[in-house]
Amino acid sequence: MSSATVNKISSEHGSIHKDELHPDHPDDYLREGERWATEEDMNTLRRVGDRLPVAALFVVLTEFCERFTYYGITGPFQNYIQNDYKIPGSDPGAINGGQSMATGLGNFFQFWCYLTPIFGAVIADQWLGKYKTILLFGCIYTLGDLILTLTSIPASIRHGGALPGLIIAMITIGLGTGGIKSNVSPMVAEQYGRYRPFVRKLKNGTEVLVDREVTVQRIFNWFYWAINVGGLSAIATTEIEANYDFWPAYLLPTCMFVVCVTVFYLGRSKYVITKPTGSIILKAYKVITAGIKNHRAAKAENRLIVNETTNKPINWLLYAKPSYNVAGLNMDWDDKFVEELSIAVRASKIFLCYPVFWLCYGQMSNNMVSQSGQMITGKVPNDIMQNIDPLVIIILIPVFDFVIYPGFRRCGLELRPVTRITCGFLVAAIAMAYAAVLQHFIYKTGPYFEHPSEKVNGVHQGNNNISAAIQVPAYILVAIAEIFASVTGLEYAYKKAPESMKSIVMSLFLLTNAGGSILAFCFNSISTNPHLVKNFAIAGGLMGAFTVLFYICFRHYDQQDQDEYLGQLEFEK
Template identity: 35%
Template structure:
């Protein structure tokens, strides 16, 4: 490759002003920040306080040079709060119908409330303030959870249960405030948005890609979360077994009290995005404006029209002015923001397939635990692989993929893009279910009671299990862990990188909401979750996940081809002026 010259040669310099030319580069640091753009023959240098001194990659660089992530800023590690859920709902589950119902409710609740937390953060309080208030609410929930389990209360089942339910509701409200905001807050501590060229010590020129950096940030966010989960599941299990539930609930509460301290210490160091007002209303009005005349009684026709490439073009102010001569009073944004909204809606469409993936993943916490119970565990709890295996495997696989596998693929010219990784998440999830179906088949084959293995007893009334070793389940957990890295972590990355900057929490909450939808969808498969239909259960999940992965890739392969163009979009501008007016 030819040497890359720093773009300080004869150039044209554009200074930020109120009357800018059409060809001016619009890059900013924070709201309305001044900037300078220097153009050379081959490259562009942007002086905005973030990209100063960097050689911005051009199209040739993006097409030919190997891509690498940038260094993760230290302040990205600091906003992460401790584990908010503890082990209460899960480790305290007795197997009774009421406990199962509460667990199901909690799973649904904590993934619905983030929609409201995201709305408040994006429109009213901002992410940092919302996270701080949410932590205070969650702490109250933790205290109530401890109170429900202290010896004087737990001996009174009705009062203890009432306090426990209230604690779940309050903790869910706190979760809603930070679950959809903490990961965008972490990722936006890294401010570079333009890929730039860097020369490595070995003389190789590489493109430092901000999208890969966001992916790395979310991988280590997930890694630290699972380290906390791994430690918590070990310590709280023994605390509950040898002392009581009150200590099991107290341990995560003590750790959680560190969160306000961390946020207070770093309050002046964090990059904070101010709330953007009612941009959600504007984005929905854009969609409504573009959908006029495109709806049909034929759902296929409607789907094609709404998914056409020019769907959002009619809402761009430049096109409206050309057609009508004036803008509606609510249309207080520029063309670039419409492109961002289009990208955000595309991301939400990508997430529409995730409930099927989570349906497969949820087998980890229920049916696979039951499968282990009818195998030879050699004295281990039947949930040992579920509780420890998945977290432990993620702690191993995440650094392995980030530092070995992904770089090796990029060196060979294969860019495993976000949508490709999500598709592979479906396929590896399908493979995990095939493994589970085969194991279940051999359980039925080796159990003394055949396909009634879960209720098998001898003449003395003792439970009789299959002689198969429980560790043959490991293949399912390895594949599920890989699928979680491909699908779940990448979905977090995709939500952050594709959402409009002033709607990141909202798009993230849509991604989280898919878990709630999968919980509801899972009710349709409850009848398959018992003998003698468990082989069919796992086989059904495998087929669903594989078909969903194929359809997912077929539907969004065009977005994958546009990945670089979507990532290069410049942030648009929008104001709240006269938002309530009608055109």
């Protein structure tokens, strides 16, 4: 470790023990009064998270601004596309495309936004690194915001410019989102540089175990909290849309994104910035191909290798190790890379059930918005209802972080990732079941029954006489499902990905959201009256079935991950 590194750590953290540094992470350190954890400490002391570094707070603030922009522009989308412009007595609108077009374009935008992170991850890993990639794609994002704002002015809407402008803006903003989303999540966790568990004495004399796993869980909890604080921008933009017009509603998030890029740039001197290591996609493909060939050769020659611990054959991918090169292939990688890739592939398996979760989550920003537009909302815009979700998350994440999760730890019951994700999937299924029952009662209530808030024989129908307040529990359930499933998915993607693959694994997790949008396209024909009961019921049924399937397939991961984590630690003797 260089003297410059020691001086930097000393100046930021006070006195450290220079002779007790983590072997794989030489910038790891102990502050005065701290010591490395022993195996006994790991088994007896209460696990807590560490304080968040200032650099992480800068990245969190950047994500807040970006999500303020994203949700600020998408909040009015359903009305903007579905309804006609300036029709007295009806919800705001611009394009008059109907509910099916609105839901379809909304699903396309979500699909595009979560497909493009693959491109952002490759650019960051191969050429620019996370920091420069976020700045570059931030500029592209800003261009898309400007296009949307300018094409939503009254003259553009009246002359047919709103729809083509919206599509161009969606493509541009989605590209910008991809470059940011795949890199900002791993970058926020990289700002915490302490890897080895250590013991800290509290002011009351109690010793606690400060654990990186708990700290990373806390970082992603607060990262997601910032996302949802930013998501409240839809309250402002839907109010502006309802009381003024769409162009000022879109101008507000556009201005905020300029603040986003500025804030991120100002924190540049504080970030831990990792250099690009080269894209591993092509290399991973070669490793997978080699693993298949070597495994076949070993099987044909009856030379399969058995794990001495489990007494079972090793995974086929491990045959890509140069040390297991049965087929005599040319290999330009080492055993460690194969082991890292194997961990990444195993971790990515849990993402396979997420598209159904995102299908359910996506109902909140399209069909549930239209659902509230069929009920009595008083003077409140129908599309403001979706903001209940981020409001609940803002309230509940501190409760989960400071009360619920620590409470389970004190009882000796750790809610590990697969358990939390299973809970999230189950709650999402219940939310869709509630929405289906609610839609049934909407259709049973007059005066418009199965055709509220739509044109019938050229006549615009009004709302049914049922209060939108009873929709609130559905949004609360979706929020709880997000805390369990979405936050944990982000955390798991980061923790299980090797250092060289964090952006790629994170982008694969985000890609599951695009998968949810593809599923939503299949629902487009029933995403309109009078079929919405069927729409919500099928989504809820699928989520329930995949909840059971997920738990059956992955319930053993929690214990395996814990055993691997403890096995990687080095304790004082």
